[in-house]
Amino acid sequence: MASPSSDLDRERRKCTFNVAELTDIINGGREKTERRQYLESLVLNEPIFNYDDYYFLSREEKYSDAVKKTVRLVQVLKQHNIEDPEDYQTLLKYVLNLNLPIALHNSMFRPTIRDQGTDEQRKKWLPLANDYKIIGTYAQTELGHGTFIRGLETTSTYDPKREEFVLNTPTLTATKWWPGCLGKTSTHAVVMAQLYIKNQCYGIHSFIIQLRSLKDHSPMPGVTVGDIGNKVGLETNDNGFLAMDNVRIPRENMLMRHAQVYPDGTYRKPANSKLVYGTMVLLRATVVSESATNLSKAATIAIRYSCVRRQTEAKPGELEPQIIDYVTQQHKLVPQLATAYAFAWIARYMMSTYHALHADIESGHLGALQELHGISSGLKAFTAEMSVSGIEVCRRACGGHGFSAASGLVSMYKDRLPSCTYEGENTVLYLQTARFLLKCFRQPSITPSSMSYIQVKPLPGARWGVKSPEDLMKPILLVEAFEHRAQRTIKSAAQFLESQISQGLDTSEAMNRSGIEFVRCAKAHCYYFVTRNFFQSTALLKCSKEIKESLLTLGVVFALNGIADNSGEFLEDCFITGTQMEFVRERILYCYKQLRPNLVGLVDAFAFADQSLNSALGAYDGDVYNRLYNWAKRAPLNKTDVHSSYHKYLKPILKSKI
Numbered sequence: 232m233a234s235p236s237s238d239l240d241r242e243r244r245k246c247t248f249n250v251a252e253l254t255d256i257i258n259g260g261r262e263k264t265e266r267r268q269y270l271e272s273l274v275l276n277e278p279i280f281n282y283d284d285y286y287f288l289s290r291e292e293k294y295s296d297a298v299k300k301t302v303r304l305v306q307v308l309k310q311h312n313i314e315d316p317e318d319y320q321t322l323l324k325y326v327l328n329l330n331l332p333i334a335l336h337n338s339m340f341r342p343t344i345r346d347q348g349t350d351e352q353r354k355k356w357l358p359l360a361n362d363y364k365i366i367g368t369y370a371q372t373e374l375g376h377g378t379f380i381r382g383l384e385t386t387s388t389y390d391p392k393r394e395e396f397v398l399n400t401p402t403l404t405a406t407k408w409w410p411g412c413l414g415k416t417s418t419h420a421v422v423m424a425q426l427y428i429k430n431q432c433y434g435i436h437s438f439i440i441q442l443r444s445l446k447d448h449s450p451m452p453g454v455t456v457g458d459i460g461n462k463v464g465l466e467t468n469d470n471g472f473l474a475m476d477n478v479r480i481p482r483e484n485m486l487m488r489h490a491q492v493y494p495d496g497t498y499r500k501p502a503n504s505k506l507v508y509g510t511m512v513l514l515r516a517t518v519v520s521e522s523a524t525n526l527s528k529a530a531t532i533a534i535r536y537s538c539v540r541r542q543t544e545a546k547p548g549e550l551e552p553q554i555i556d557y558v559t560q561q562h563k564l565v566p567q568l569a570t571a572y573a574f575a576w577i578a579r580y581m582m583s584t585y586h587a588l589h590a591d592i593e594s595g596h597l598g599a600l601q602e603l604h605g606i607s608s609g610l611k612a613f614t615a616e617m618s619v620s621g622i623e624v625c626r627r628a629c630g631g632h633g634f635s636a637a638s639g640l641v642s643m644y645k646d647r648l649p650s651c652t653y654e655g656e657n658t659v660l661y662l663q664t665a666r667f668l669l670k671c672f673r674q675p676s677i678t679p680s681s682m683s684y685i686q687v688k689p690l691p692g693a694r695w696g697v698k699s700p701e702d703l704m705k706p707i708l709l710v711e712a713f714e715h716r717a718q719r720t721i722k723s724a725a726q727f728l729e730s731q732i733s734q735g736l737d738t739s740e741a742m743n744r745s746g747i748e749f750v751r752c753a754k755a756h757c758y759y760f761v762t763r764n765f766f767q768s769t770a771l772l773k774c775s776k777e778i779k780e781s782l783l784t785l786g787v788v789f790a791l792n793g794i795a796d797n798s799g800e801f802l803e804d805c806f807i808t809g810t811q812m813e814f815v816r817e818r819i820l821y822c823y824k825q826l827r828p829n830l831v832g833l834v835d836a837f838a839f840a841d842q843s844l845n846s847a848l849g850a851y852d853g854d855v856y857n858r859l860y861n862w863a864k865r866a867p868l869n870k871t872d873v874h875s876s877y878h879k880y881l882k883p884i885l886k887s888k889i
């Protein structure tokens with residue numbers, strides 16, 4: 232049997248490009264790589280951030296361990312004056328393999344105060360939050376409602392006499408349920424509640440509530456709070472419940488940047504009622520980037536392992552091939568790698584679009600709200616869905632060892648799975664994007680330039696200009712196929728909706744009946760958007776010819792697999808012919824062959840520290856079997872040669888007569 236490390240060494244020698252150059256591209260430049268390396272150097276050598284036995288811990292131990300790591304991380308950040316949120320995200324994404332029990336504090340609590348608080352409120356709360364003197368969460372979802380925010384039941388009633396709000400959980404279904412970090416960690420929460428003034432309801436607003444004493448962490452009077460119990464993954468997080476019984480807070484605790492309640496109870500409504508949803512939009516944009524990072528990790532593990540793993544001698548006596556040389560294995564993993572790169576590029580686009588449109592919104596251009604919501608909803612759903620299914624493909628591609636916790640893929644899959652549900656259930660978000668697409672289809676004046684393609688009506692009888700398999704290496708033709716599919720499905724969804732309305736259905740029932748068409752066109756739009764962005768961004772890169780070639784080939788794999796996997800949608804209007812579909816399949820194989828020497832280089836370029844992968848199968852040196860063996864020997868069940876259950880239960884049976 233060949234040595235696993237020599238297998239990876241050989242792969243690395245075959246790579247046609249400079250891996251460090253590609254790492255810089257992925258990170259966004261040399262300076263960013265150096266910053267990342269500096270951040271890594273601060274934490275990776277600390278024993279506290281060791282994860283070796285993490286997969287053996289119970290849920291409670293995992294939570295407690297995560298709190299310990301969190302506190303140390305906060306100390307490190309303070310010690311080195313690291314305040315830039317980008318640095319914090321880099322640490323979480325690339326360096327530490329940790330779902331922090333303060334995730335919501337940084338990803339939702341602080342941003343909500345920043346975006347929805349007045350200048351005075353920011354001045355009061357942000358220094359406390361930035362310094363971790365208080366830890367907050369975002370408590371919106373209730374037992375009875377998550378998707379339909381307007382249906383939330385928690386009430387916040389204004390008492391003008393005492394200039395206070397009184398928060399209540401009027402029913403069982405009004406109990407806040409699911410918020411991350413709520414159960415045991417947070418001292419404060421932004422609570423979304425229906426605002427009542429003089430018996431009139433003004434809809435959902437945000438309020439800062441103190442949940443726990445800052446002296447001894449016990450729940451505040453009127454607050455019932457706890458963990459909701461075990462769930463799929465996210466074991467380090469204390470997703471919680473919260474019920475409030477006449478909890479009084481000062482008037483100043485309502486976040487009043489957009490809507491105001493004056494001391495006498497006069498209400499001033501926000502310029503747009505959706506401004507209160509702003510933090511969710513930010514998190515959806517962040518999920519795009521999280522999806523990219525995690526799929527990159529999964530592809531790194533599975534591709535390195537597939538170069539080390541050998542199985543089934545082709546001819547008697549010959550060395551068994553590396554499993555990566557089976558084209559069926561390539562057909563599992565190369566599309567995941569291509570998707571990881573496509574998502575890394577779209578994540579960058581999403582974040583820069585978020586910042587640009589958010590700045591527009593801040594300066595009063597509220598038209599940007601719907602554009603940002605339209606783009607981010609679909610991309611969140613699309614990337615979460617493909618990333619989660621891609622991680623599972625990678626896990627299965629590792630065979631039996633993919634089933635072991637030591638692969639790192641089991642916990643990754645479980646931790647990512649909820650990204651299809653939280654921050655807006657995927658179907659619900661696709662439906663929101665479809666609403667926006669249809670609006671643009673009908674109203675050119677509101678269509679942003681990034682979506683102007685919607686205005687071009689697809690020609691009936693249009694045909695794809697691909698004449699040979701070689702044509703499939705031309706990005707323009709690939710993008711054209713996805714553009715055509717998106718235009719056609721948007722048009723067809725609009726026509727379907729109109730047909731329902733013309734049959735006499737009211738708008739909401741007609742929208743419901745059109746739901747499947749809506750989701751179809753939103754997915755088609757997202758595939759187009761991501762493909763177009765991939766080729767546009769790659770074309771702009773200043774890099775070596777070899778890197779550009781590899782990236783373009785990955786783009787072709789992403790596009791061609793998208794066509795092959797959704798072939799019906801391209802064939803049903805005869806845009807693509809059966810012969811062209813054969814070209815597609817042929818070219819996919821060709822691209823796998825082209826990429827084969829560079830597969831390890833392409834995953835090495837992500838530059839994940841071994842600690843952040845925490846995988847016996849995916850470590851840089853490829854020493855898979857020693858790692859698996861040593862890890863198993865440390866399993867709690869192996870602490871003694873004879874387990875206590877032998878003395879308690881097994882012994883008497885074994886002693887019985889044979």
Ligand SMILES: CCCCCCCCCCCCCC(=O)SCCNC(=O)CCNC(=O)[C@H](O)C(C)(C)COP(=O)(O)OP(=O)(O)OC[C@H]1O[C@@H](n2cnc3c(N)ncnc32)[C@H](O)[C@@H]1OP(=O)(O)O
Nearest residue numbers: 320323334338378379380505508600601604653654655666
């Ligand atoms: C490294 C860093 C780590 C970070 C990771 C940390 C771990 C993360 C841990 C996980 C943390 C997880 C944390 C969590 O999970 S936090 C909880 C997240 N919850 C949700 O996401 C709930 C999802 N539901 C909604 O958002 C709304 O209820 C929807 C959107 C479904 C309907 O809403 P509503 O019933 O009010 O509206 P409508 O249907 O009458 O439509 C009316 C119009 O409004 C437009 N509209 C709607 N919304 C927006 C918007 N936002 N901006 C602009 N416009 C918007 C809409 O398109 C429509 O337009 P038009 O068609 O009429 O023109």
Ligand SMILES: Cc1cc2nc3c(=O)[nH]c(=O)nc-3n(C[C@H](O)[C@H](O)[C@H](O)COP(=O)(O)OP(=O)(O)OC[C@H]3O[C@@H](n4cnc5c(N)ncnc54)[C@H](O)[C@@H]3O)c2cc1C
Nearest residue numbers: 370371372376377378409410411649652653654655656658
């Ligand atoms: C791990 C995790 C962490 C979370 N963290 C937080 C948090 O920090 N803070 C917080 O406030 N919340 C949090 N949540 C809650 C989360 O945001 C909601 O669960 C999510 O928005 C989905 O809402 P729901 O549970 O009401 O699902 P439901 O809406 O009940 O969805 C069930 C099904 O109904 C369908 N459906 C619902 N409405 C429609 C519709 N209008 N049209 C078509 N189909 C529909 C959905 O597609 C889905 O198939 C978290 C959830 C999880 C799982």
